[in-house]
Amino acid sequence: AHSYTKYNTWSDIESWMNSMATANSDMISKEVIGNTYEGRPMVVLKIGKKSGSTKPAIFMDCGFHAREWISHAFCQWFVNEAVTAYGSDSQMTSLLDQMDVFVLPVFNVDGYVFTHTNNRMWRKTRSRNAGSSCLGTDPNRNFNAGWCTTGASTNPCSETYCGTTPESEIESKNLADFIRKNKSIIKAYITIHSYSQMLLFPYSYTYELAADHDELMAVAKGASSALRSLYGTVYTSGPGAPTIYPAAGGSDDWAYDLGVKYSYTFELRDEGQYGFLLPESQIKPTCEETMLAVKYIAAHVQKNL
Ligand SMILES: Nc1ncc(C[C@H](C[SeH])C(=O)O)cc1Cl
Ligand SMILES: [Zn+2]
Numbered sequence: 001a002h003s004y005t006k007y008n009t010w011s012d013i014e015s016w017m018n019s020m021a022t023a024n025s026d027m028i029s030k031e032v033i034g035n036t037y038e039g040r041p042m043v044v045l046k047i048g049k050k051s052g053s054t055k056p057a058i059f060m061d062c063g064f065h066a067r068e069w070i071s072h073a074f075c076q077w078f079v080n081e082a083v084t085a086y087g088s089d090s091q092m093t094s095l096l097d098q099m100d101v102f103v104l105p106v107f108n109v110d111g112y113v114f115t116h117t118n119n120r121m122w123r124k125t126r127s128r129n130a131g132s133s134c135l136g137t138d139p140n141r142n143f144n145a146g147w148c149t150t151g152a153s154t155n156p157c158s159e160t161y162c163g164t165t166p167e168s169e170i171e172s173k174n175l176a177d178f179i180r181k182n183k184s185i186i187k188a189y190i191t192i193h194s195y196s197q198m199l200l201f202p203y204s205y206t207y208e209l210a211a212d213h214d215e216l217m218a219v220a221k222g223a224s225s226a227l228r229s230l231y232g233t234v235y236t237s238g239p240g241a242p243t244i245y246p247a248a249g250g251s252d253d254w255a256y257d258l259g260v261k262y263s264y265t266f267e268l269r270d271e272g273q274y275g276f277l278l279p280e281s282q283i284k285p286t287c288e289e290t291m292l293a294v295k296y297i298a299a300h301v302q303k304n305l
């Protein structure tokens with residue numbers, strides 16, 4: 001059965017999404033934005049007070065990389081927190097009255113299933129690569145943002161294989177199509193990964209500073225200190241290239257260049273002690289502290305509507 005403090009199976013997450021939308025029909029609507037390579041649904045939950053008119057929105061995805069299980073857990077935590085806190089927490093109430101939050105709890109569904117059934121350390125998608133016995137593309141190297149110019153490989157057997165072309169992966173195409181379709185209302189893009197404890201923003205594909213570097217850095221630092229205020233967890237804030245590594249084809253860089261100004265990649269706990277195998281005992285504290293950072297960013301976005 002589903003639990004917010006366990007790493008749930010895809011099957012449990014899928015039924016959880018259906019029951020959340022049904023039980024909270026005034027706050028949550030469910031939309032399938034396309035299917036994965038193996039035919040599983042990519043489900044977006046639209047969270048926000050129903051209003052007759054279109055509201056500005058924040059888009060958040062989890063589960064780009066299959067093995068980063070704390071990421072999937074956070075999106076589930078966020079959805080529950082949003083509907084639970086609405087009406088009691090003034091900031092969450094204000095956010096969901098004024099904006100919608102699109103949450104994609106599992107981007108790379110095929111990969112996530114594979115980490116439960118075959119290989120816990122799988123990262124990529126599960127698509128077949130012509131002429132190779134190696135499967136999968138790194139979805140975070142597959143977007144049209146300096147595509148495959150740095151920090152990515154043209155070798156299908158590489159963990160950072162960039163694919164045959166930008167958006168070669170159906171999962172990338174489904175996400176990019178949804179964001180392009182809604183780009184006039186999407187004011188922020190947040191993508192959740194692990195591990196390293198970093199709050200990254202454009203660019204990763206170049207060392208050039210983004211036009212909005214100063215503002216993005218200030219917000220990242222504010223969000224990181226909000227996060228640290230709970231349990232003392234230390235995050236590093238900065239542009240991807242100098243802060244983690246130069247790498248091209250990432251969804252955050254792509255969203256930023258599309259015009260989504262507030263574009264962030266979270267690298268959640270830890271710093272390598274457990275790495276991708278973060279114990280379930282750390283789900284709650286990790287999600288609680290990360291909520292503070294996401295709410296900080298959301299508040300800044302609201303102020304700048
Ligand atoms: N634009 C980007 N933003 C963040 C990252 C770091 C993640 C960490 Se798992 C990755 O390697 O895909 C990588 C890129 Cl290419
Ligand atoms: Zn179960």
Ligand SMILES: [Zn+2]
Pocket residue numbers: 064065068193194
């Ligand atoms: Zn990742």
Ligand SMILES: [Zn+2]
Pocket residue numbers: 068193194195196267
């Ligand atoms: Zn990572």
